Structure formats: structure tokens, C-alpha cells
Amino acid sequence: xxxxxxxxxxxxxxxxxxxxxxxxxxxxxxxxxxxxxxxxxxxxxxxxxxxxxxxxxxxxxxxxxxxxxxxxxxxxxxxxxxxxxxxxxxxxxxxxxxxxxxxxxxxxxxxxxxxxxxxxxxxxxxxxxxxxxxxxxxxxxxxxxxxxxxxxxxxxxxxxxxxxxxxxxxxxxxxxxxxxxxxxxxxxxxxxxxxxxxxxxxxxxxxxxxxxxxxxxxxxxxxxxxxxxxxxxxxxxxxxxxxxxxxxxxxxxxxxxxxxxxxxxxxxxxxxxxxxxxxxxxxx
Amino acid sequence: xxxxxxxxxxxxxxxxxxxxxxxxxxxxxxxxxxxxxxxxxxxxxxxxxxxxxxxxxxxxxxxxxxxxxxxxxxxxxxxxxxxxxxxxxxxxxxxxxxxxxxxxxxxxxxxxxxxxxxxxxxxxxxxxxxxxxxxxxxxxxxxxxxxxxxxxxxxxxxxxxxxxxxxxxxxxxxxxxxxxxxxxxxxxxxxxxxxxxxxxxxxxxxxxxxxxxxxxxxxxxxxxxxxxxxxxxxxxxxxxxxxxxxxxxxxxxxxxxxxxxxxxxxxxxxxxxxxxxxxxxxxxxxxxxxxxxx
Numbered sequence: 001x002x003x004x005x006x007x008x009x010x011x012x013x014x015x016x017x018x019x020x021x022x023x024x025x026x027x028x029x030x031x032x033x034x035x036x037x038x039x040x041x042x043x044x045x046x047x048x049x050x051x052x053x054x055x056x057x058x059x060x061x062x063x064x065x066x067x068x069x070x071x072x073x074x075x076x077x078x079x080x081x082x083x084x085x086x087x088x089x090x091x092x093x094x095x096x097x098x099x100x101x102x103x104x105x106x107x108x109x110x111x112x113x114x115x116x117x118x119x120x121x122x123x124x125x126x127x128x129x130x131x132x133x134x135x136x137x138x139x140x141x142x143x144x145x146x147x148x149x150x151x152x153x154x155x156x157x158x159x160x161x162x163x164x165x166x167x168x169x170x171x172x173x174x175x176x177x178x179x180x181x182x183x184x185x186x187x188x189x190x191x192x193x194x195x196x197x198x199x200x201x202x203x204x205x206x207x208x209x210x211x212x213x214x215x216x217x218x219x220x221x222x223x224x225x226x227x228x229x230x231x232x233x234x235x236x237x238x239x240x241x242x243x244x245x246x247x248x249x250x251x252x253x254x255x256x257x258x259x260x261x262x263x264x265x266x267x268x269x270x271x272x273x274x275x276x277x278x279x280x281x282x283x284x
Numbered sequence: 285x286x287x288x289x290x291x292x293x294x295x296x297x298x299x300x301x302x303x304x305x306x307x308x309x310x311x312x313x314x315x316x317x318x319x320x321x322x323x324x325x326x327x328x329x330x331x332x333x334x335x336x337x338x339x340x341x342x343x344x345x346x347x348x349x350x351x352x353x354x355x356x357x358x359x360x361x362x363x364x365x366x367x368x369x370x371x372x373x374x375x376x377x378x379x380x381x382x383x384x385x386x387x388x389x390x391x392x393x394x395x396x397x398x399x400x401x402x403x404x405x406x407x408x409x410x411x412x413x414x415x416x417x418x419x420x421x422x423x424x425x426x427x428x429x430x431x432x433x434x435x436x437x438x439x440x441x442x443x444x445x446x447x448x449x450x451x452x453x454x455x456x457x458x459x460x461x462x463x464x465x466x467x468x469x470x471x472x473x474x475x476x477x478x479x480x481x482x483x484x485x486x487x488x489x490x491x492x493x494x495x496x497x498x499x500x501x502x503x504x505x506x507x508x509x510x511x512x513x514x515x516x517x518x519x520x521x522x523x524x525x526x527x528x529x530x531x532x533x534x535x536x537x538x539x540x541x542x543x544x545x546x547x548x549x550x551x552x553x554x555x556x557x558x559x560x561x562x563x564x565x566x567x568x569x570x571x572x573x574x575x576x577x578x
Contacts, residue, residue, distance in 0.1 A: 012382055019374065020391045026449065027394065029417055030406050042415050095302045102299025107292045114300070121311045125509055125558055127534050127551040131544050132317035133310065135328060155306025186295040215399040217512040222539065233401040237516050240405055248409050255402040262397050270390070277453055278460035 027259075034058070034253035041248045054249075061253035064239065074254065076228055077235040084149055084231065085213045091153035092160055092209040093202055099156040100164035101190050105176060115165075122158045126218070134222060148223045149216075153209070160205045163279070167201035168194055204276035207269060214262065232258050322548035332545065339549035349550070351525055352533040359440055359529065360507035363447040368499055371451040375458035376484065389459065396452025404516040407446045408433070436526035439518055443527060446513065454499045461495035462488065490574040497569045504561050508554060511535065530554060 033041055034057055036050040062074045102108075103115050137148040175197075176189045184192070195202070220234040236258055239251040266273055297304075322339055326332035343349050374392050378385055398406070410418050411432040419429035430438040465488060473483045489496075511531035514521070521528020534554070538547035 009382070012377055012380055016377055016382060016388050019377075020388060023392055023395060023449065026406055026410060027398075029410065033409065044415070044420075046415070046417055046420055095306070099300050099303040102296045102303075106296035106299065107289070108296030109293065111296065118303070118307065121307065121315075123559070123562075124311070124315060125505065125551075125555055127509065127531060128318050128548075128555050129311070129314040130534075131321060131538050131548050131551065132314035134538070135317070135544070136309070136314070138328065152306065152310045154302065155310065156303040158307075158311070161303065186299070190299075211397075215401075217401055217515075218535075221515075233399055236401045236405060240408060240516070248412075248415070251405055252409065255405050258402045259398050262399060263394065266390075266394075266397055274389075274456060274460075277456045 030252050030259070031256055033249055034061075034256045036249050038247065038249055057249050057253045058257065061239075061250045061257065064247075064250055064254070072235060072238055073228055074232075074235060074257075077230050077232045078257075080146075080229055081214060081231040081233070084146060085210050087146075087150035088153040088213045089206050089209050091150060092157055093206050095154050095156045096160035096205060097164055097195065097198070097202065098190070100161045100168055101186075101194060103161065104165045104168035105189075105194070106186065118158050118161060122162070130218075130222070137223065143223055144225050144229075145223075146229065149213075149219050157209075160209070163205060164198070164201055167198055171197050200272070200275065201279075203269070203272045204279060207265075207272050207276060210265075211262065318548045318551060321545045322552050324545040326545040326548075327542040328544055329542065335545070339546050340553075342546070343549060343553065348525070348528070349533060352521070352528050352530050355440065355521070355526070355528055356508060356510065356530040359443060359510060360504060362441070363444045363507050364500065364503040366444060367448050367451040367454060367503060368496070370448050371454035371499070372458050372496070375455050375462055376488070378455075378459055379462040389456070392455055393452035395449045398450070400512045401516060403446070403450065404513045407442075407449075408517055411442055433518060433527075434523055436524045439523060439527040443510075443514060443517070447507070454503070457495060457499055458492065461492040465491045493569070493573040494575060497565060497573050501562050501565050504565070505558055508558055508561075 032048065032050060035053045035055065036047070036057075037052070037054055040047045040050060064072050064074065103111060103118075133148070134143070137143050140147075142148050142151075171194060176193050179189045179193050215233060216231070217233045220231045224230055224234065236251075236254055239254050240246050321332060323334055323336060324332035325335050325338075378388055378392075382388070395403075410416055413419075413431055413434055416432070418432070422429045432438050432442040469487050469491070470483060473487050478486065509531050510529050514527050514529050515532060515535075518527035521532060530550070531554075534547050534550045537543045537550065
């Protein structure tokens, strides 16, 4: 729907510009605070732009030593988070694609019933699963290790199976039939016909499982207890001191370190992001 | 069975075999076990023993439980409609043919990318009572500045405000829906002399009503499980449990007090609440939502 009069157009630009300022301000404030010397975080009225850019705040944030908790190994948290991201993303993409192929392209008795159950499980909220999963992992001796956080990813996830199945269904039958006639096994059809044509959908699954793992808070909170094994999300809260006296410039530097990789990823893969959200939103 | 059919069957089962294990171990078993625990007294350390409906009966007399439930309904009741309205308004503005659509879309979407824990600590700083920048703005505008996270009357509205900042997903979904509305409908409305508002009211809203329904249901499901942000920003629901939410009490019961059975009963009530609200939305939708034929 178009706004036609010049006045209406100008008005809309003004509203959007004002809105943009409001939406960008918190991020600006985070970065501005992260570069200030500590005195300037406590000025009234506040100082908008730091008098000098104190990049050493980032080095301090990474090697932050809090009296109550001792040394916070922020670099370890980064390594742990990346390791989990790699394990979860690869597991989710590989297993969900294989499973989706079984649902989309092969005929076998009970397939539709099982797919129906798969869809129904998407309705169950995480709190229902939380307690028995913890009990299960406790019996397996996995609590306190990374295993509860990545092993399930290798056994498929309902939503991603659904998404990839819908995508595989749109690939013309003739392509895979031709490959079968040429003597390809199903696994070869999957690898050489279906996967190359499904890159956009696989990228969406990879991207969203990466974001999920990077952001996940409750999973690490439940299963991890050794502070050296924490993820960035779980570790970040330690910068904030419950008793007051939080060093806000360092906390904002640490928060920036957690936020910036995601924003960079967004700019690198903007189309995948927007398509993915539209895809999961409308077809989901 | 022909050789071809048999080959397909074995291949099919082989491809889905990881899911047979995954769904069984990480979905179906936990669902069944959770339902069973909800009728038990269970602390993980000792064996579960059956106590019938006692957990469910206790919940209705548990004042902290009712408190957390009401807080959650209050939060959902404000944040879902306000978030939808803001997301839809921005999407409508962006879809009006302004130049720089992708730039604006990026700006309004960026906050939705901020990981929840980073979002929580950032807004702790913005809401901060002593040096918080939000109250600096408010006092410059001559608006009396509330104590936000330290005032029981303002802690929930503060969290609603923060949730509106992150409504980017809903906005992008709305925008995709708006871009699918056929141009000829607006042209026909123009011929009928329809104004700006009546085009929105009679063309846009009916055409995107399925998207509105989807975003609404996702909003309800998400806000009823609100956890990480208040866990960090308002630990223990302080001040005065005014920001103590359902999922926080559930978590505390399970992992702090080791009342696993009680926590499971809470989880099932939450599930039923989500199901009821979803079905209600769908019922409502059957009356108002317009699905384009084909």
C-alpha cells in the first residue's frame, strides 16, 4: 500500500527516523558505556560519548576478577560456547536432513502416523520435558558434562524435520527417479540430488540452531555446575553483582562481546535470516 | 510386497531411525514420565511414590504459585497485545513504499538478535535507579521517573517495555505477510474511493489475519514461559515477588527445593493453559481469520 502525498511520505520518514533512534539507543548506550573510564559511567547528567575510547575495558572484561567468584574465565566460556555450537549445528543439520528425507521421499508403512506424532510433539512446552530429562541425564551420569546439551541434537528435532520435509517435497520427483534408474542408492540420491538443491533450507536450519545454542540459558543453567564449563550466556550474569557495586563498563564490554558475533552473522547472512523467519513464520 | 516396496521400507526406516530413538528418549518418554511424576512425591534422591492428585490440590492453596500465575498472566496480557500492535504498526509503515526499507527493517530487527542474557544485563543498566539513562530522559521530559525494577508496581511494566524492544521477529513475519497482499485489492479499494484507514481495516487486516493469529499464538506460548530475563533481572521475583513468574517458580521447585513431582504438576497445568489459549485463539480465528482461497 503506497503513501502518495509528499507530506505523508515526509511524516512517515520522520516517524521511522525517530523510531530508529529509540531502537538503536540501547545498543549505542551499551557500546558507549563499554568504552568509558569507570568515573564517566557515574556522571549526572550522563556523558553520551566517552571522553576517550578505553578499549582496554575489553581486555579487562575478558580477564575480570571478581572478589566473590575469583577469576572468571571468559575466554573459556567463549570456547565452550563455540564447541557446543559446532556440535549442535552439525548434529541438527545432519540428523534432521536424513530424517526429513525418510519422511518426504520414501514410502513405508506407518510413515504418516509417525509424522503426525512428530508434529504433535511440537506443541509440548519445554517445562514439561525439563524434569524427566534431568532425571534421565542424571541416571546416565551426564549431568555436569556437555553431553545433555549436544547429544540430543544428533537425534533430530521436530521443527527442523518438519521444515526440511516441506522443502524436500517441493523438489521434483523426476530428478530422484532418474538417479534411481541410473543405479543410485537412496543415500546417494539424498547426497547428490536432494542436498545440493536444499542449501537455502539447510542454511536456515543451521543458522537458527546456532542462534539457539549461542543464546540458550536454561539448558546450561540446569546441566552445568563447574564454573569452568559455563557458556557465555551463563557466564555473563556473574559480572553483575547482586550486592551492588557492579562495574557497569566491564559488564557492558562483556555483553558487547556476546552480542557482536550475532550481529556480524546477521549482516553476513541477512537474506537467510529474513527468509528463515518468514519461512518459519508463515509456513510453520 | 514387491522388491521395490521392500527396499523403500527398509531405506525409510533407516533414514528415520535416529528420530525413533530421539523422539522416544527425548520426547515421548519425558512426556510420560512427567505425567507420572506429577502424581508423585519425588525428590530424585529417593524413589518416587504415588500420592494421587495431592500435588494438583496443593497448587491451588499455594499462594506463591497463584502469585506467579497471576504475574505471568499480567505480563502476557500486556506484552503480547502491545508487542503485536507495535510490530504491526512498524511493518505497515515499512510497507508503505518508503525508501530505505531494508535499512529500517534491519534497525528495528537488530534488538531481536541480542541474546537474552545480554539483553537482561543491558536493560538492568538502562533501568538502573542511580545512573540509569531511561530516567534521565524521563526527567528531561518532565515525567516523574518510577523506580522501575525496585518498585513492585513498575517491575512488570519495565519487563513489558523491554519485551517490546525485541519484537523484531513478529515485525519481519508481518512484513512478509503484508508483501503477499495482492496489489489489485488496493487498486479496487482505490476505485471505490476507500481512504487510508478503511483500506487497512477492510483489505490489509483481513488479508494478514492468519499471520496475526500465528504471531499471537507464538507470543502467548513464549510469554507464558518467560524465564531467563526475569531470572537475571529480578532474581527471586524481587521486589516483593512482583516479578516472580510461572517458569521461575517451576524451576525453583524442581532444582532448588527438589520437589520434582510438584514441578511436574505445574508443568502440566502450564501445558493445559497453553493448549486452552491456543484452541481459544483458533476458535476465535475460525470466526475472524480470512484464508485466501488456493
